[in-house]
Amino acid sequence: xxxxxxxxxxxxxxxxxxxxxxxxxxxxxxxxxxxxxxxxxxxxxxxxxxxxxxxxxxxxxxxxxxxxxxxxxxxxxxxxxxxxxxxxxxxxxxxxxxxxxxxxxxxxxxxxxxxxxxxxxxxxxxxxxxxxxxxxxxxxxxxxxxxxx
Numbered sequence: 309x310x311x312x313x314x315x316x317x318x319x320x321x322x323x324x325x326x327x328x329x330x331x332x333x334x335x336x337x338x339x340x341x342x343x344x345x346x347x348x349x350x351x352x353x354x355x356x357x358x359x360x361x362x363x364x365x366x367x368x369x370x371x372x373x374x375x376x377x378x379x380x381x382x383x384x385x386x387x388x389x390x391x392x393x394x395x396x397x398x399x400x401x402x403x404x405x406x407x408x409x410x411x412x413x414x415x416x417x418x419x420x421x422x423x424x425x426x427x428x429x430x431x432x433x434x435x436x437x438x439x440x441x442x443x444x445x446x447x448x449x450x451x452x453x454x455x456x457x
């Protein structure tokens with residue numbers, strides 16, 4: 309390989325490494341945001357670990373002088389990390405939407421339970437009032453019967 313071509317390959321490898329590292333950092337940040345939003349990111353974390361291992365392998369290849377292979381592996385790492393950043397964004401959006409749906413459901417449950425409590429309380433009070441009045445009237449009738457000689 310001529311010197312100019314090796315220098316160009318080395319420059320593109322270093323550029324590939326920088327882009328891959330930047331993409332990995334973005335992917336890790338996106339996965340972290342998705343996790344904070346409540347998304348299940350276990351598979352994304354496994355893929356990120358694989359991408360990190362691939363970047364490490366690319367750096368090892370670069371040190372061994374296999375510049376072209378190192379650039380290819382770094383490019384693959386960039387692709388994986390970019391895809392993961394996009395999917396983590398979608399996971400975050402889904403988690404936020406799910407949490408909003410759960411909030412709506414909780415509000416509906418609260419409204420229904422409050423309404424049921426008020427209605428059942430009103431009905432129970434009506435039953436109690438009828439029972440109390442009938443008992444009170446029976447006591448009045450019993451007392452009225454005692455007063456007569």
